Amino acid sequence: MSPAPPERGRSEQDEVTDAIREAALVAPQRGGHPDRAYAPYRSTALRSPSQPLVVAPASLLEQTAPVFGAKDVAATDADLTVHSTGEPLGERIVVTGRVLDRDGRPVRNQLVEVWQANASGRYAHDGDRHPAPLDPHFTGGGRCLTDDDGRYRFVTIKPGAYPWRNHHNAWRPAHIHFSLFGTAFTQRLVTQMYFPGDQLFALDPIFSSVTDEKAQQRLIARYDHDTTVAEWALGYQWDIVLDGPGATPPDPDEV
Amino acid sequence: MTLDPSPSQTVGPFFAFGLPFDGGGDVVPPGTAGAISLHGTVRDGAGAPVPDALLEFWQAGPDGRIAARAGSLVRDGRSFTGFARVPTDRSGDYVIRTLRPGPVAGSAEAPHLAVTVFARGLLHHLFTRVYFPNHTEANAADPLLSALPEERAATLMAIPDGWFGGPGYRFDVRLQGPGETVFLDLISEAGAVR
Numbered sequence: 477m478s479p480a481p482p483e484r485g486r487s488e489q490d491e492v493t494d495a496i497r498e499a500a501l502v503a504p505q506r507g508g509h510p511d512r513a514y515a516p517y518r519s520t521a522l523r524s525p526s527q528p529l530v531v532a533p534a535s536l537l538e539q540t541a542p543v544f545g546a547k548d549v550a551a552t553d554a555d556l557t558v559h560s561t562g563e564p565l566g567e568r569i570v571v572t573g574r575v576l577d578r579d580g581r582p583v584r585n586q587l588v589e590v591w592q593a594n595a596s597g598r599y600a601h602d603g604d605r606h607p608a609p610l611d612p613h614f615t616g617g618g619r620c621l622t623d624d625d626g627r628y629r630f631v632t633i634k635p636g637a638y639p640w641r642n643h644h645n646a647w648r649p650a651h652i653h654f655s656l657f658g659t660a661f662t663q664r665l666v667t668q669m670y671f672p673g674d675q676l677f678a679l680d681p682i683f684s685s686v687t688d689e690k691a692q693q694r695l696i697a698r699y700d701h702d703t704t705v706a707e708w709a710l711g712y713q714w715d716i717v718l719d720g721p722g723a724t725p726p727d728p729d730e731v
Numbered sequence: 732m733t734l735d736p737s738p739s740q741t742v743g744p745f746f747a748f749g750l751p752f753d754g755g756g757d758v759v760p761p762g763t764a765g766a767i768s769l770h771g772t773v774r775d776g777a778g779a780p781v782p783d784a785l786l787e788f789w790q791a792g793p794d795g796r797i798a799a800r801a802g803s804l805v806r807d808g809r810s811f812t813g814f815a816r817v818p819t820d821r822s823g824d825y826v827i828r829t830l831r832p833g834p835v836a837g838s839a840e841a842p843h844l845a846v847t848v849f850a851r852g853l854l855h856h857l858f859t860r861v862y863f864p865n866h867t868e869a870n871a872a873d874p875l876l877s878a879l880p881e882e883r884a885a886t887l888m889a890i891p892d893g894w895f896g897g898p899g900y901r902f903d904v905r906l907q908g909p910g911e912t913v914f915l916d917l918i919s920e921a922g923a924v925r
């Protein structure tokens with residue numbers, strides 16, 4: 477008889493992973509958006525409202541959105557690898573896709589903003605204490621306007637995974653932060669784009685705060701060989717769908 | 732065709748080099764006639780200041796017109812674009828300089844600023860509104876304000892508190908707990924859009 481393997485003590489990550497699984501069992505979230513109070517992501521505890529949102533018709537103002545144009549965005553803003561005197565380190569990538577409303581109509585000439593860690597998983601931010609190297613040739617912020625087809629396109633470096641302090645040995649899967657405007661103020665979206673096949677998804681409370689598996693898939697870019705530029709950069713496609721206005725059926729509980 | 736929306740994710744702690752821009756809070760330049768400061772503190776459920784929140788404001792001009800004009804990110808110092816974006820500072824405070832909005836023609840609502848709140852620890856942004864106390868009649872007829880209990884409606888009202896530089900209004904954001912700000916699930920006629 478061989479001896480039983482030594483029992484490993486339960487780690488903090490084990491507890492969080494359990495909590496993630498438990499949270500995924502409750503009712504599906506409307507539109508796939510995360511609940512603001514989500515225990516595995518500890519900072520939500522004091523930052524999520526305790527009162528229900530108040531349902532209100534969007535005002536005429538809220539049915540419009542700020543307009544951005546050529547004067548707001550320089551052509552080089554969309555290439556995060558040319559913001560310095562030299563080339564940043566890491567894997568050069570192209571990230572492109574379309575911004576659509578829920579009816580599938582392109583959101584044209586609207587602002588898309590991104591920010592991200594460098595290839596080592598370090599942000600060019602004073603508050604980032606991860607002891608990974610800064611890259612003097614990479615800041616990690618970019619902007620562009622969508623074209624008439626709703627398409628955006630960035631050239632950047634594949635960001636690294638990084639540790640954070642949610643719990644012991646917590647790591648964020650590699651991601652690019654995205655900020656989007658629609659044609660109505662109510663369509664505003666800030667989200668994160670992930671890369672396919674990341675082993676950290678199931679361990680990460682932020683990715684997992686989206687509990688529906690299909691909704692999770694909508695956060696993950698697709699490797700696309702046609703987007704890949706020969707001898708130069710790997711390509712990823714990621715389409716973004718903005719809420720409303722008026723495209724979501726009324727929630728019977730709220731009408 | 733109805734597509735499912737892309738889910739929201741938190742803005743995280745490191746948006747400071749991605750989103751804020753120079754002059755983000757200067758909807759109008761210093762010295763503009765009629766300019767007000769709108770300022771306040773963002774606090775969490777324990778009453779602690781939130782130093783890593785980001786606020787966006789969208790508004791009509793004093794003439795009630797909604798600008799459809801580029802140039803919010805690179806301001807030219809004379810065009811009113813109606814958009815502001817400011818991070819909170821170490822003390823959870825923010826400030827913008829703007830003009831009070833006028834009534835939008837055909838709008839059932841009293842003049843207001845539309846506000847979006849982002850923060851680390853907030854998985855999905857929050858919408859709210861800033862109203863001004865001097866529009867007594869319009870506020871009394873406002874569909875949202877008039878439907879709320881008085882103490883909740885009060886969380887949406889800017890409080891005049893002039894400062895050394897001129898007229899000012901305070902608008903605090905309480906994410907949770909006593910005095911919690913009213914946050915909105917905005918719907919259009921066809922349904923929820925939040």
Ligand SMILES: [Fe+2]
Binds near residue numbers: 651
């Ligand atoms: Fe991040």
